[in-house]
Amino acid sequence: MVINWNTTEDDEPPPPTRVRAAEYVRMSTEHQQYSTDNQAAAIRSYAEANGYEIVRTYEDDGKSGLYLSGRSGLKLLLADIEAGNTDFDALLVYDVSRLGRFQDPDEAATHELRIRTAGIQVEYCAEQFRNDGSISSTIIKTVKRTMAAEYSRELSVKVFAGQANLIRRGYRQGGNAGYGLRRLLIDQNGEAKGELGHGEHKSIATDRVVLVPGPADEIAVVREVYRQFTEEGIVERDIANRLNSRGLVTDLGRPWTRGTVHQLLINEKYVGDNVWARTSFKLKQEHVQNAEDEWVRAEGAFPAIVDRDVYTRARSIIEARSERLSNEAMLELLTSVYKARGMLTGLIIDEAEDVPSSSAYRTRFGSLLRAYELVGFAPDRDYRYLGSGLIGYSQKMTVAASATAEKKTVGQRS
Template identity: 45%
Template sequence: MRMSTDDQKNSIENQLSFIKGYAAAHNMIIVKEYKDIGISGLKFDNRPAIQQLLSDVINHQADFEIVLVYDMSRWSRSQNTKESRFNLYLCEKNGVRVICCVGNGAKYDSNPDEFSAEIRELFDLHDAANFSKNLSLRVFRGQCHLITLGFRQGGSAGFGFRRVLFDGAGNRKFILKRGQWKSLQTDRVILEKGPQEEVDIVNKIYQWFVYDRKTEREIADILNSESIKTDLDRPWTRGVVHQILTNEKYIGHNVYNRKSFKLKAKRVSNPPEEWVRKNHAFPAIVPFDLFEQTQDIIYKRSKKITKKQMIELLRKLLETKGKLSGLLIDEQENMPSSSIYRAKFGGLLKAYILVGFKPERDYSYIETNKNLRDMYPQILEQVNKVFKEYGSEIKQLSNGLICVNNGLNISIILSRCITKSPSNHQWLLRFDSGLKPDITVAVRMKPDNLNILDYYIIPHLAIQDDILKINSLDQFTLDVYRFDSLDFLYKSTTLIPLFKVS
């Protein structure tokens, strides 16, 4: 049994009650219980109960022949369904069957003799994994929407600010202290100016930098000499001062999604085009013109150093630290800031490439997406041309939507190929549900992302989520919609003349 949050107070009890009923109905005796309480199902490694179960089975210390689970999502919500299936296989290999008690699972177990059972198992594991993924996506979209409304999403307030809690009706409740978080889903958090002494210090930092031409290190030394601590009650560093000098929240702008940490994956820095922002979301601490002067100084001081020198400094930092990051760059003395590297080289990634550093996250998709955007109008033009050759009437609507024969709205989307390994590729089909097309044509690209692999012709009624993932190792469930060309669509929409019969 497993439940992910303490809010599901009756989840374990409900699962156990149902399992006991199933066992009694099938003349089984329950001899042991395994419970993962308040633990996410995304990773097996973080779940002590199921780890113990697998250990008992593998080491032949299990005094049972069957494992009952409420449904497959209680076994796992792992995004790696192969891991979930492998753990089922370990049980089966050691003589222990895993049986689900509800839904389709009530009709199958891990016994490999029934092929249809294996198929249902695959579907259930896929659904369990997708639930977490889709939930994460919906939560992220909701957070982005709240940002555009001026609400704060996650993270500390920062020096000079305080997080203030409001209820769903917009009534102010109280200031959240460090380590405190909202407890009600309907509550909202906004930033307000903190104590006047902190606001004054922030302005002094900007004034020292702009008017007195002090460096970030010199400013940090002044603050430390006066025994002033950061908002995290730590000494000041060059990097912390630089962050204050470059963070747009000090002019009231709310910026979100600079970094991502979804579904227990590694934290990654996102490119600026993926940031979500709301300007003038809350009161500014620093005058806009002072902030602009600051950014201008930070940019201009980099002109004293050539690109070649910047790359050499970056290479030496990589040799010393073994890795690179924006914060690491900002902490270095006598080195341009990370924002200067972005401005000079068109992004940190491009500077990293020049010194042979490859971040854990692959950012090559940025260039690929640009190429696909350039390719899209050509594909759209070709599709329209062939429709007309088949005698169909075409009207070009907005956002890639075309109307065929004044009755059928078709959306054309491109899906780049994401290479996971030489034998494993992935495609994300991003549907624009706002257009409400009758049919979506998903153009799937080959691994080189230069040539078309095939097409998915998907009716609107078959689309349940805004994003659909296709994996080259596990895509048979959608084969009914796959075509090597669009001939079927062209022929299906051809007008057939009707003749009067007397």
């Protein structure tokens, strides 16, 4: 027996080496209670109790778990793992759903497999099972991934129903007010709180937004446009030129064009109708153009600034332009626009001279996407939405892409 006379009773063995780990936290837009701070606190408590040392954090704040696109934190994590740029041996995640609510449960499993294949153990800190590769843990994960996907599907249905109910009650759901109109913020009792400017949004969940008539001079211009078009037979391009010669600009502060005048003439909000769900983007998978009988509509929801008979007459004139054209002739005109511009959107079509409107193509061929397909144009996701024929949406996206103005949030006003 060898006795080390240099030790004392106060000497203790060195602490065990902790496993270096990274944490991934995600706060989804629909699950605000699971804030990233709360997740990080739970993860660090788990790490302390189980011998892990957090050395790196990957975070997606306010990102949906339905898809990988847009989740810069998770994409960076996967890229670092693929490149071997890791100094950790484990990844700690709050629960199975934080890694993703992918509609295909196999997609979530694929991402975990990529991580584990690189020799990095994945631990779900708030789950009641250890992710040890056993049959039971594999079954539980599969069930939880399926449940997470189903939760998103059910939530999507409930959110859509809730938004549709608000539309039927006359509340505005996003988008610019439009020339001659304004967005008014009201509280839960219907009391006015003030107008919302461009880029402003409501900040209290119980507040609502309605459309109201704008300044008298703008209303007069809108009615003048309808009168010139329906009574004097002046086409959109000439109307735009007249407005520009007087120094008038659109609600976005831009010169008038054939397309902006055209959209003013076909937008139902000028007769007070609240129309929504012309397109759907459910579960953030793909923008889909809905049939007209699927649109959510509330007639007379807002004060009208254009007489309904005048509006109907304007729409009849616009629709009559394409009635005399065969399908082949309409597609030939659309092809010429495509060749000239290199792409197609609803606004581009409405800007083109001697070409039926985007709404005419949607009516004739069932959707703009079908018309695009027939002339050989295959838009990506963004162009599909821009070309959907949503009134004013193309303008809004153009502004959003180029504007650098800071968005303002309207809080509670006295």
